[in-house]
Amino acid sequence: MIEDHLITEGANEKAVLVGIITPTQGESKANEYLDELAFLADTAGADTVKKFLQRMDSPNSATFVGKGKLEEIKQYVEENEVGLVIFDDDLTSKQVANIEKELKVKILDRTSLILDIFAKRAKTANAKMQVELAQYQYLLPRLTRMWTHLERQRGGIGMRGPGETQIETDRRIILDKISLLKERLRSLDKQKTIQRKNRGKLTRIALVGYTNVGKSTLMNLLSKSDVFAENKLFATLDTTCRKVIIDNLPFLLSDTVGFIRKLPTHLVESFKTTLDEVRDADILVHVVDISHPQFEEQIEVVNKTLNEVCEAANKEMILVFNKIDAFTYVPKDADDLTPRTRRNIPLEELKESWMAKMNDNCVFISAKQRTNIDELKHMLYEKAKIIHTQRFPYNDFLFQKYDDLGEETEG
Numbered sequence: 268m269i270e271d272h273l274i275t276e277g278a279n280e281k282a283v284l285v286g287i288i289t290p291t292q293g294e295s296k297a298n299e300y301l302d303e304l305a306f307l308a309d310t311a312g313a314d315t316v317k318k319f320l321q322r323m324d325s326p327n328s329a330t331f332v333g334k335g336k337l338e339e340i341k342q343y344v345e346e347n348e349v350g351l352v353i354f355d356d357d358l359t360s361k362q363v364a365n366i367e368k369e370l371k372v373k374i375l376d377r378t379s380l381i382l383d384i385f386a387k388r389a390k391t392a393n394a395k396m397q398v399e400l401a402q403y404q405y406l407l408p409r410l411t412r413m414w415t416h417l418e419r420q421r422g423g424i425g426m427r428g429p430g431e432t433q434i435e436t437d438r439r440i441i442l443d444k445i446s447l448l449k450e451r452l453r454s455l456d457k458q459k460t461i462q463r464k465n466r467g468k469l470t471r472i473a474l475v476g477y478t479n480v481g482k483s484t485l486m487n488l489l490s491k492s493d494v495f496a497e498n499k500l501f502a503t504l505d506t507t508c509r510k511v512i513i514d515n516l517p518f519l520l521s522d523t524v525g526f527i528r529k530l531p532t533h534l535v536e537s538f539k540t541t542l543d544e545v546r547d548a549d550i551l552v553h554v555v556d557i558s559h560p561q562f563e564e565q566i567e568v569v570n571k572t573l574n575e576v577c578e579a580a581n582k583e584m585i586l587v588f589n590k591i592d593a594f595t596y597v598p599k600d601a602d603d604l605t606p607r608t609r610r611n612i613p614l615e616e617l618k619e620s621w622m623a624k625m626n627d628n629c630v631f632i633s634a635k636q637r638t639n640i641d642e643l644k645h646m647l648y649e650k651a652k653i654i655h656t657q658r659f660p661y662n663d664f665l666f667q668k669y670d671d672l673g674e675e676t677e678g
Contacts, residue, residue, distance in 0.1 A: 282313040286355035288322040360409040400448040468658045470518040470651040473548035477565040478525025480556040481589040485634040486522040518651045551584045558593035586629035592636045
């Protein structure tokens with residue numbers, strides 16, 4: 268795996284974040300994205316000291332933001348000894364080169380930051396290969412950035428040609444590595460498929476959801492295991508599968524990698540072996556952080572990603588609203604024109620609306636406080652029992668025994 272982490276280990280680096288306000292992305296939405304980017308930076312080990320926003324019709328093709336805003340960022344970076352600038356959208360190699368030349372500090376975009384977190388979180392050989400594949404796929408169209416050292420050799424006749432040749436050589440090397448990694452992952456996928464088949468016909472339930480909503484905490488609670496759980500984004504990269512028994516009914520429970528907004532599809536597809544657990548699942552348990560101000564948008568992001576990558580639209584789904592202990596309710600103002608938002612709707616009203624929308628296939632819990640866990644277990648039991656009895660029909664088994672004995676099977 269590419270070992271050079273983009274954010275230095277040890278003391279936290281100071282970072283500034285940069286985003287834009289566009290006709291399709293208003294100021295409130297841009298601020299939400301920067302807040303999430305700050306959480307990503309914190310997870311990677313950086314301290315956010317400043318956020319910059321600029322209103323534009325579209326990103327500047329050369330420097331992402333305008334010349335004046337770039338100068339403002341440069342001044343702040345120099346005055347406050349900031350060594351890292353993170354942009355909320357993907358940058359082209361041209362943009363990175365131009366911004367680095369102007370700011371003279373390390374430049375990251377959202378995808379490279381997420382890849383850095385993935386590289387640090389990957390523990391197993393499977394996860395490391397998946398991360399390495401995503402890194403190479405991200406790097407491939409940005410190879411020209413690696414050859415900016417040629418600019419220092421001003422006037423060097425003939426230097427451009429070898430530079431281009433080396434870039435093409437690197438491109439072939441990376442394409443070969445991508446092909447090799449895909450082949451290794453396919454081989455690993457076959458092994459995983461055999462392992463899943465060896466589990467028999469047990470009902471499979473997969474925990475899915477946005478990152479940092481409490482899936483691993485819930486996994487530990489239901490399976491009485493010790494899956495790594497932390498208040499950081501992407502705490503889980505490897506799929507963990509545990510056998511769970513509720514009232515003598517066994518089923519398999521899987522914890523999966525969390526999703527996030529603006530996550531490139533190729534990055535998600537690198538984790539195909541992880542998502543195969545979702546594809547093979549009989550029931551999906553979609554865990555939602557009810558305390559998050561944008562939980563409804565997070566639900567949409569997860570559903571969209573699942574449908575695009577896993578074709579999970581037709582699967583049985585239970586919506587689990589977690590973290591009700593952290594839910595805050597701001598009473599509605601006296602003004603009747605106050606917009607109805609999550610911030611002024613009581614939890615009981617949210618329960619009624621979502622239960623009606625989901626045909627009662629939802630439950631409100633706190634995995635941390637163990638609130639309503641019995642209600643969730645009962646729901647899982649009832650859903651799993653239906654599938655279990657279809658696969659292991661007890662009466663059919665008895666009838667088959669009587670057939671073997673030559674006895675009557677009717678009545």
